[in-house]
Amino acid sequence: MLYTEDVFRRRSELGGSIEVICGSMFSGKTEELIRRLRRAQIARLSVEIFKPRTDTRFDETAVVSHNANYIQSTPVENSSSILLLGSDVQVVGIDEAQFFDDELPNVCNILANRGVRVIVAGLDMDFKGKPFGPMPQLMTIAESVTKVHAVCVRCGNPALYSYRLVADEATVLLGEKESYEPRCRACYNLPA
Numbered sequence: 001m002l003y004t005e006d007v008f009r010r011r012s013e014l015g016g017s018i019e020v021i022c023g024s025m026f027s028g029k030t031e032e033l034i035r036r037l038r039r040a041q042i043a044r045l046s047v048e049i050f051k052p053r054t055d056t057r058f059d060e061t062a063v064v065s066h067n068a069n070y071i072q073s074t075p076v077e078n079s080s081s082i083l084l085l086g087s088d089v090q091v092v093g094i095d096e097a098q099f100f101d102d103e104l105p106n107v108c109n110i111l112a113n114r115g116v117r118v119i120v121a122g123l124d125m126d127f128k129g130k131p132f133g134p135m136p137q138l139m140t141i142a143e144s145v146t147k148v149h150a151v152c153v154r155c156g157n158p159a160l161y162s163y164r165l166v167a168d169e170a171t172v173l174l175g176e177k178e179s180y181e182p183r184c185r186a187c188y189n190l191p192a
Contacts, residue, residue: 016112020097020138022124023148025162026182032148033093033121040091040117048086049073049093052100079104079134086111097122098133105137127164127180129188150182154190161188 021032040047053075073093074085079100086092092111097104097120108118124139124147126132139145149158159182166179 015117016115017117017144018108018112018138018142019117019119020135020142020145021119021121021148022135022139022145024125024150024160024182025123025180027148027150027159029121029123029148030095032146033095033119036119037091037093045090045117046088047091047093048089049095050076050082050086051095053077054099079107082107083110086116087114089116091117091119094118094120095122097138098124098126098135100134102134102137104134105141108138109141123162125161127162129161152184152187153181154183154187157184157186159184159187161185163188 019036021029021036023029037047037049049072051073073095076082076085080103082092082094082104094100094104094108099122104120108120111118120138120142122135122138123132124135147160149160151157152159161183162180163183164180
């Protein structure tokens with residue numbers, strides 16, 4: 001047997017994987033993350049959820065969806081903390097992955113190679129329509145990528161962009177409906 005076949009067989013036996021849920025703001029990414037994590041809990045798997053410490057919009061510790069569904073999580077300063085805190089679990093959930101450092105894909109790979117099912121949710125693009133943080137790298141190493149869409153508030157078509165309503169050029173601007181709205185490609189590119 002070739003070395004690579006042996007490595008693949010061991011990974012398959014361990015059951016590790018990386019799943020990415022991505023899309024624009026208001027598309028249901030966190031809702032889908034919570035759904036998958038709750039199903040893992042129902043299956044009596046050990047689950048640990050992480051989010052960036054900077055994300056305090058809805059709650060200091062819980063991951064909360066726009067539909068007010070929530071699941072308790074551990075806020076962390078950086079992705080390497082996830083390795084320390086998520087070492088003895090079967091499923092790791094990570095929300096707002098775009099806000100983590102560039103080491104997150106490596107952390108997810110290490111966990112998956114140990115047999116952990118890693119489920120990551122985050123914005124795939126920033127408000128300028130550019131790839132956001134470590135999300136592009138996560139999507140390339142994931143076994144599965146689910147892209148969810150919001151509804152364009154202008155025309156009702158599927159929205160894949162997070163249009164910023166306020167004049168602020170910072171890449172990271174925590175906000176909700178007062179700061180962003182989901183738009184389709186055509187409405188996103190309309191003159192202001």
